[in-house]
């Protein structure tokens with residue numbers, strides 16, 4: 545069943561109170577095409593995310609409002625492969641300047657390895673091009689300042705694709721909070737679970753290196769930090785954090801370069817057979833000789849310099865304190881979340897993957913102090929990231945009516961989410977609380 549916007553809005557009004565949906569923003573997606581003109585859309589970073597979510601799916605759903613004018617990747621083989629995977633016949637490039645000079649895009653989607661988002665964003669803005677960037681927008685505070693300054697200087701726009709916000713269940717949580725049912729929120733418990741499939745996969749890829757993804761504090765947790773900033777309507781102020789590497793990297797007792805080349809295949813519980821995926825064989829194995837990158841790298845390589853176990857305490861501008869954790873080696877995938885309010889508690893348990901079948905995928909309950917527990921019905925949806933991907937893209941490329949609080953995340957949101965993770969990483973490394981204000985001038 546797909547998510548029906550009109551039905552869901554009625555449900556939300558019932559669940560959250562009419563005040564929550566009273567203000568509808570003026571129609572108009574940020575990157576919606578002006579009447580009769582197709583936006584000239586180009587992509588940099590033609591890996592899995594680029595060619596699917598921002599490639600083939602975009603061409604299929606929004607081909608009437610944009611023209612795919614070029615793709616660029618530092619790996620020439622992957623760049624050359626991209627048009628056929630996306631279903632277009634545009635020119636391919638290995639250099640951003642050359643692509644911009646030749647095809648003159650007016651919108652660039654940035655889907656490269658995280659560490660390169662910032663210099664690409666700055667270059668695009670300076671060329672007068674609007675930017676749609678995958679999260680995380682940046683991986684350190686210097687990159688963050690450079691991006692914010694460039695946006696201000698050039699007057700162009702950045703949208704950060706925090707798709708989790710757009711999942712109907714997450715909108716529902718926002719609206720329950722806005723309704724005031726649990727009163728003023730004082731603290732948050734947020735625990736995100738990454739399992740031995742998804743969690744381990746970060747340690748096979750470039751994400752295992754701090755210099756590429758900024759650690760999972762930035763690469764992964766920035767999604768969660770954005771949700772919290774948005775749900776609370778507040779900015780992070782200070783972070784204290786701990787991080788350890790308990791399972792992957794040097795903790796392994798045997799290792800190889802890749803799973804394909806591994807003599808311990810049969811014994812290794814993390815063995816992954818990339819040859820079973822035709823798409824990954826084409827996108828990665830077939831392009832390995834151009835850049836030496838292995839998509840099925842050993843999770844026990846000794847160069848892993850990120851954490852698989854992270855705990856933090858974050859304080860916010862409205863006085864709220866959040867206890868946060870994530871672990872990347874669990875038997876379950878999903879999260880547990882609670883908002884502790886003056887008049888009650890909002891509790892959420894999301895079951896994404898586990899060895900048993902839960903009764904529902906997401907449980908949302910509101911408990912009133914001295915009162916009853918109310919189970920909140922969660923709309924069933926299809927599509928990537930809890931249905932968030934499609935709803936976010938509709939808003940980017942089409943004119944849709946949305947309440948104010950559902951507007952697309954901008955560079956400030958992108959910065960604050962990353963900065964929480966950057967501060968957490970710094971806090972682990974320096975063994976001290978880190979204030980967001982010491983990192984950038986917002």
Ligand SMILES: NC(=O)c1ccc[n+]([C@@H]2O[C@H](COP(=O)([O-])OP(=O)(O)OC[C@H]3O[C@@H](n4cnc5c(N)ncnc54)[C@H](O)[C@@H]3O)[C@@H](O)[C@H]2O)c1
Pocket residue numbers: 588589590591592593594616617618619622654655656657658660678679680705706707763929
């Ligand atoms: N929002 C989400 O839920 C979500 C999900 C998956 C991935 N992502 C993000 O999407 C981005 C891409 O992820 P992916 O899984 O497709 O990774 P990937 O490794 O499959 O693809 C990255 C591509 O970028 C290219 N590249 C690296 N540096 C470059 C540079 N300087 N210039 C041009 N190309 C460069 C690589 O050759 C590769 O083709 C990442 O930033 C990731 O965080 C977001």
